[in-house]
Amino acid sequence: MRVVIFRHVPFEGPGFIHPILEERGVSVAFADLYRNDPLPDLSAASGLIFMGGPMSANDDLPYLSQEMEAIRRAAARGQPVLGVCLGAQLIAKALGARVFRNPVKEIGWFDVRLTDAGRADSVLREMAAPGENVFHWHGETFDLPEGATWLAYSDACRHQAFRAGSNIYGLQFHLEVTPEMIGDWCSQDANCGDVRDLKEPIDPHRNAARMAQLSRLVFGRWSSLLI
Secondary structure, three states: OEEEEEOOOOOOOOOOHHHHHHHOOOEEEEEOHHHOOOOOOOOOOOEEEEOOOOOOOOOOOHHHHHHHHHHHHHHHHOOOEEEEOHHHHHHHHHOOOOEEEEEEEEEEEEEEEEOHHHHHOOOOOOOOOOOEEEEEEEEEEEOOOOOOEEEEEOOOOOOOEEEEOOOEEEEOOEOOOOHHHHHHHHHOHHHHHHHHOOOOOOOOOOOHHHHHHHHHHHHHHHHOOOO
């Protein structure tokens, strides 16, 4: 099996996702369309993953349009798709929903709670009640695509996770990040405005052990959907 991972900047990679896939015998190929890499043939991929990035799904960028078309074609073929943060917003927009500015930015550690559907979901059901403290870095949100199932929410952002059909998942929050990734994000020029606005510094290690455990549970369950 082979999964194609779409990155949008060099510093937002798959984190915990990559070794979890490899442990399950799933090979990984990267599609960096933002670098003008050609769009690979995705028809034989076992699944697609779309990572985050500081740009908006509404930006007029040709590679984002290519990715949203790839999402629509994957949905038509029945391929599993996972989107994280910007990736979730791209899935939502590709499937006809609106992406827009959230009332507040969520940057740092905040609780996410599952809906009733989320507690019954095969991928997210391992997340604990009443909530899990996980990492966030976003200023935008999305409406749910028509027919999608609402899976999770936070105090500041209603739509934190959804499932479209049986195997397309969008996660607004970042389970995949390692402490090293969080530290790196805080040092990036593209994020300096967000970091400057924070009321207190981010502790990259705050909930690292549980994040690693959750990643193994959630992304491991998603990998069981691969075709």
